[in-house]
Amino acid sequence: MSWYVVTAREWRDLWLGGRGPILMFALSILLSAITYLAATNQILNYLEQREAVNLTLQVAVAVGALVTLVVSADAISGERERATLESLLLAPVSRRAIVLGKLTAAVSLWLGAFAVAVPYLWALGRGVSALVPAMVTGLVVGTLLAVGLSAVGLLISIRSKSNKVSVSVSLFLLLALFAPTQLPTPHGAFGVFLDRLNPVAAALHYLTTVVVNGRGWTHDLSYLASSLAVALVGVPTLMILAPRIVHLVAGDHR
Amino acid sequence: MEAVGLTKRYGGRTAVDEVSFSVSRGEVLGLLGPNGAGKTTAIRLLTTMLTPSSGQFRVAGVDCGKPNDIRRRIGVLPESAGYPEHHSGSEYLLYHARLFGLNRTDAAGTTERLLAEVGLADRASSAIATYSRGMRQRLGIARALVNDPAVVFFDEPTLGLDPAGQRQVLGIICDIAQRRGAAVVLSTHALTEVEDVCTSVLILRQGTVLAAGTVAEVIGTVAAQPTAQLRVPSDMIARAAESLASAPGLQLETTADTLRITLAPGGDGHVPDTNAVLRAVLDAAIPVLSFDLEGTRLSDAFLAMTSQEPR
Ligand SMILES: Nc1ncnc2c1ncn2[C@@H]1O[C@H](COP(=O)(O)OP(=O)(O)O)[C@@H](O)[C@H]1O
Ligand SMILES: [Mg+2]
Numbered sequence: 072m073s074w075y076v077v078t079a080r081e082w083r084d085l086w087l088g089g090r091g092p093i094l095m096f097a098l099s100i101l102l103s104a105i106t107y108l109a110a111t112n113q114i115l116n117y118l119e120q121r122e123a124v125n126l127t128l129q130v131a132v133a134v135g136a137l138v139t140l141v142v143s144a145d146a147i148s149g150e151r152e153r154a155t156l157e158s159l160l161l162a163p164v165s166r167r168a169i170v171l172g173k174l175t176a177a178v179s180l181w182l183g184a185f186a187v188a189v190p191y192l193w194a195l196g197r198g199v200s201a202l203v204p205a206m207v208t209g210l211v212v213g214t215l216l217a218v219g220l221s222a223v224g225l226l227i228s229i230r231s232k233s234n235k236v237s238v239s240v241s242l243f244l245l246l247a248l249f250a251p252t253q254l255p256t257p258h259g260a261f262g263v264f265l266d267r268l269n270p271v272a273a274a275l276h277y278l279t280t281v282v283v284n285g286r287g288w289t290h291d292l293s294y295l296a297s298s299l300a301v302a303l304v305g306v307p308t309l310m311i312l313a314p315r316i317v318h319l320v321a322g323d324h325r
Numbered sequence: 326m327e328a329v330g331l332t333k334r335y336g337g338r339t340a341v342d343e344v345s346f347s348v349s350r351g352e353v354l355g356l357l358g359p360n361g362a363g364k365t366t367a368i369r370l371l372t373t374m375l376t377p378s379s380g381q382f383r384v385a386g387v388d389c390g391k392p393n394d395i396r397r398r399i400g401v402l403p404e405s406a407g408y409p410e411h412h413s414g415s416e417y418l419l420y421h422a423r424l425f426g427l428n429r430t431d432a433a434g435t436t437e438r439l440l441a442e443v444g445l446a447d448r449a450s451s452a453i454a455t456y457s458r459g460m461r462q463r464l465g466i467a468r469a470l471v472n473d474p475a476v477v478f479f480d481e482p483t484l485g486l487d488p489a490g491q492r493q494v495l496g497i498i499c500d501i502a503q504r505r506g507a508a509v510v511l512s513t514h515a516l517t518e519v520e521d522v523c524t525s526v527l528i529l530r531q532g533t534v535l536a537a538g539t540v541a542e543v544i545g546t547v548a549a550q551p552t553a554q555l556r557v558p559s560d561m562i563a564r565a566a567e568s569l570a571s572a573p574g575l576q577l578e579t580t581a582d583t584l585r586i587t588l589a590p591g592g593d594g595h596v597p598d599t600n601a602v603l604r605a606v607l608d609a610a611i612p613v614l615s616f617d618l619e620g621t622r623l624s625d626a627f628l629a630m631t632s633q634e635p636r
Contacts, residue, residue: 073424157401
């Protein structure tokens with residue numbers, strides 16, 4: 072029962088305490104700008120409608136991943152720094168429940184980001200035949216990424232001596248994962264392999280093949296392997312290790 | 326509660342070294358020591374926030390191998406605890422009561438009762454951001470009591486409070502031991518206010534126990550010769566010294582306006598009576614500005630012990 076109390080509190084803190092709504096507001100301004108640019112480009116016929124939908128989805132996924140990771144990276148080390156962790160750890164709540172509450176709250180930010188993006192996608196994709204499948208694909212891909220990155224961010228936060236270290240390590244990681252998406256598509260077997268290994272780049276590639284190229288959702292499914300692996304390894308690792316690694320002092324041992 | 330050979334090492338440094346003691350219900354144990362003595366570390370070990378390097382302890386009858394069961398039975402006010410600034414005092418307490426498994430109704434009842442107990446009822450719905458230091462400290466104490474604990478730990482509860490705030494907090498702590506019958510462990514580096522509250526004390530320096538026992542016992546272990554400081558108007562100092570010159574067992578030392586009197590025991594082990602000293606001065610019609618006895622208070626024993634060079 073205590074997991075429910077912790078989770079409810081984490082969600083409320085995020086969504087009623089201020090951070091969530093502010094981040095969503097910022098995202099909606101960003102999406103408005105992109106939609107405006109995409110729409111005017113469509114009139115000029117530079118940007119195909121499906122590409123505009125893809126761009127908006129990718130921005131939502133990227134922003135969702137970013138805020139989810141940053142909030143996760145702040146979760147434990149931030150409480151440690153604000154001296155509120157001790158009273159939480161003193162309560163007879165399992166460390167798993169604490170971590171789970173924080174993970175789901177962080178992932179809810181991505182879900183919020185997606186919800187904000189829906190009307191924009193609707194506006195941009197009017198008349199596109201496979202708009203709904205495209206949106207569902209975006210939701211699945213983004214959720215996979217958010218869950219995996221949140222687990223990674225929490226692990227970093229748990230092990231970091233300071234909040235600054237935790238947040239900067241996580242941001243650096245995200246930057247390293249996003250950088251390849253801005254590079255030209257790799258050639259050669261090794262390049263493609265690397266591209267699939269990077270969960271962010273591979274997931275966004277998959278999204279493009281489905282939304283823009285109109286391939287079936289099974290066509291490039293192997294591109295989701297790495298993000299699925301991060302989520303499937305990260306979350307259980309976090310849950311299994313939580314009782315042993317979540318401490319008041321980072322890395323406390325005998 | 327009982328601890329045996331409790332030890333915590335950080336790399337090469339030993340923060341708490343083979344500390345043993347026990348506290349019973351209704352008692353208040355003062356954990357005293359200068360900064361860095363290991364008080365916070367000792368409390369964090371006992372409250373399961375840190376894993377001991379070695380040693381055993383039982384809290385509220387629960388062995389240290391069952392940290393979850395210990396946490397259910399203890400209340401803790403951590404050193405310099407932080408609070409969620411945008412929550413109100415009652416939201417904060419309600420949340421923690423719920424974390425301890427109380428249902429909504431019981432948690433609300435407990436919250437209301439505790440807020441009244443620590444004198445925060447009228448500010449219950451204000452954001453913690455608007456609370457003074459003393460109010461935060463009292464809110465922290467209320468939080469430590471949500472589970473009606475058998476053992477309560479306070480780490481530097483009076484740190485940074487004004488004298489009125491200190492008295493208020495210490496009053497609440499006394500009540501917790503006396504009326505709730507809890508065993509209380511209280512750490513501090515400021516002693517004077519603790520003397521009246523603690524039933525026993527443990528003096529730590531660099532992680533080791535220098536002295537333990539009741540306040541009187543600890544003072545007794547420091548066999549310093551009692552000294553008195555007598556302050557009189559500066560033109561009277563010579564007359565004051567004169568009036569005491571004939572009394573046996575007194576060593577006198579004069580400065581501009583104070584007379585430092587060491588009360589040396591005579592050959593029969595009899596220590597001169599301080600009252601007699603004071604009376605002799607008064608009889609000589611010398612106005613006494615102040616008369617301080619040293620070596621009879623816990624703070625003197627503490628200073629004498631903790632100021633020695635570390636071995
Ligand atoms: N996380 C830590 N890592 C290394 N040393 C520590 C850590 N926490 C405390 N110490 C050391 O342990 C000693 C005792 O600290 P502490 O228990 O906080 O003392 P007190 O509460 O009596 O002021 C100090 O020398 C301090 O530097
Ligand atoms: Mg301390």
